[in-house]
Amino acid sequence: MNSLPVSFSKKAIRTPESPISQFMELALSSPHLISLAAGMVDGGSLPAGPIASAVSSILNDPKTARAALQYGTTQGYGPLIGHIVEHVAKLDGKTPKELGVSVKDVLVTTGSQQLLYMLSELLLDAGDIVITESPSYFVYHSVLAGNGTRVLTVPMDDDGMITDELDILLEKLDRAGELQRVKLIYTVDYFQNPTGLTLSLERRKHLVEIVEKYAKKQRILILEDAAYRELRYEGDELPSVKSFDPKNQHVIYAGTFSKPCAPGLKTGYALMPNELIEPMVRLKGNHDFGSNNLSQHIICKLLETGDYSRHVEYLRGVYRQKRDAMMQALDAEFGDWLGVYWTRPKGGMFVWLTLPAEIETSPGSKFVKAALKEGVLYIPGEFGHVSESGHVPKNEARLSFGDATPKQIHEGMQRLRKAADSVLKTEAMASGAA
Numbered sequence: 001m002n003s004l005p006v007s008f009s010k011k012a013i014r015t016p017e018s019p020i021s022q023f024m025e026l027a028l029s030s031p032h033l034i035s036l037a038a039g040m041v042d043g044g045s046l047p048a049g050p051i052a053s054a055v056s057s058i059l060n061d062p063k064t065a066r067a068a069l070q071y072g073t074t075q076g077y078g079p080l081i082g083h084i085v086e087h088v089a090k091l092d093g094k095t096p097k098e099l100g101v102s103v104k105d106v107l108v109t110t111g112s113q114q115l116l117y118m119l120s121e122l123l124l125d126a127g128d129i130v131i132t133e134s135p136s137y138f139v140y141h142s143v144l145a146g147n148g149t150r151v152l153t154v155p156m157d158d159d160g161m162i163t164d165e166l167d168i169l170l171e172k173l174d175r176a177g178e179l180q181r182v183k184l185i186y187t188v189d190y191f192q193n194p195t196g197l198t199l200s201l202e203r204r205k206h207l208v209e210i211v212e213k214y215a216k217k218q219r220i221l222i223l224e225d226a227a228y229r230e231l232r233y234e235g236d237e238l239p240s241v242k243s244f245d246p247k248n249q250h251v252i253y254a255g256t257f258s259k260p261c262a263p264g265l266k267t268g269y270a271l272m273p274n275e276l277i278e279p280m281v282r283l284k285g286n287h288d289f290g291s292n293n294l295s296q297h298i299i300c301k302l303l304e305t306g307d308y309s310r311h312v313e314y315l316r317g318v319y320r321q322k323r324d325a326m327m328q329a330l331d332a333e334f335g336d337w338l339g340v341y342w343t344r345p346k347g348g349m350f351v352w353l354t355l356p357a358e359i360e361t362s363p364g365s366k367f368v369k370a371a372l373k374e375g376v377l378y379i380p381g382e383f384g385h386v387s388e389s390g391h392v393p394k395n396e397a398r399l400s401f402g403d404a405t406p407k408q409i410h411e412g413m414q415r416l417r418k419a420a421d422s423v424l425k426t427e428a429m430a431s432g433a434a
């Protein structure tokens, strides 16, 4: 006898299939494909040696071995939390006190993704509003969709989120009596995934001023996702948005060791207004009562020995070469095309490509098919947009230089150009025939 279908929760039904999973599967199952799609970090530079030394030093001492292999505390491994506070303050050229944070304001998470997810549980009821940049990190959009959150967006330019537009949007929501639904403003403010754009210094300050302005009417928190912050290849360091919040009231700073160290360790962290810590620890208790303890001990050791900062320095050199390769390849293949432009990121691993309007990049489009035939993969730009705010551009693409070698990047871009040429040729033939 056949059973009835399983009846899933509303949340499970609302949660969309990961838009890029099929692209990832394609990349993994077709070795001839050059993937400029994956958000993977560079495989060849993963710090196996330093991690092996850290593991052996932890496990060869019975005391540290027992501590690392036992359950830890829900908030995170104390010595690691101490290093995290020092580390972020140092990135800002400040002491923890000047930054307005202490070890009591930190939560260690299973990657920063867990933080993004848990914050939605902590702060958002269905119908509440989160404001994001447009485009933005599509996996976060998926978290919000599952949660029944309304997502409103603010456009970006070369200086990141246009904060004047954010101000206008909040005024509009205030007039419409909807301000009370606005809980979070989400920014990936360093070398954004997906565009590679970075929020300018002035706008960092402005962002905090905006939420301060509304703080008496509605406490709106800024979620600063600094996942790519440490991967800078040129230009001066920029202070965090968090650094403009010295009373630690408005900004949640999300960091991760995935990008600058190893995603396999799956360790992230948040520095946040202290009143959020206790409720977050309660929620995290229900999730997992603490992130992987061994990973936390390993990272702590890497920070202690200096291996971490040496690795980040090395990594910057590796990615700088790849970023340069992608810029050169784009210039070589698309430099002569009117109506094709792309971002020039100073860090991170993403470039945002805009093609002429007649080349649609959507899944199932002629261009995707042509690119697959040529053997190259990109992420359709529309995945980064949400539709409530109206227009979704169909001619954009996210390109990643994270995983491919410089040689593959050049080859991949030649293939992309061939794919674009073939689409235009068939379009021209079709219109000629019409």
Ligand SMILES: Cc1ncc(COP(=O)(O)O)c(C=O)c1O
Pocket: 039, 110, 111, 112, 113, 114, 137, 188, 193, 225, 227, 255, 256, 257, 258, 263, 266, 267, 268
């Ligand atoms: C912008 C952004 N935030 C957060 C994450 C989550 O990373 P993790 O959970 O590995 O720290 C990613 C991963 O790609 C990302 O691109």
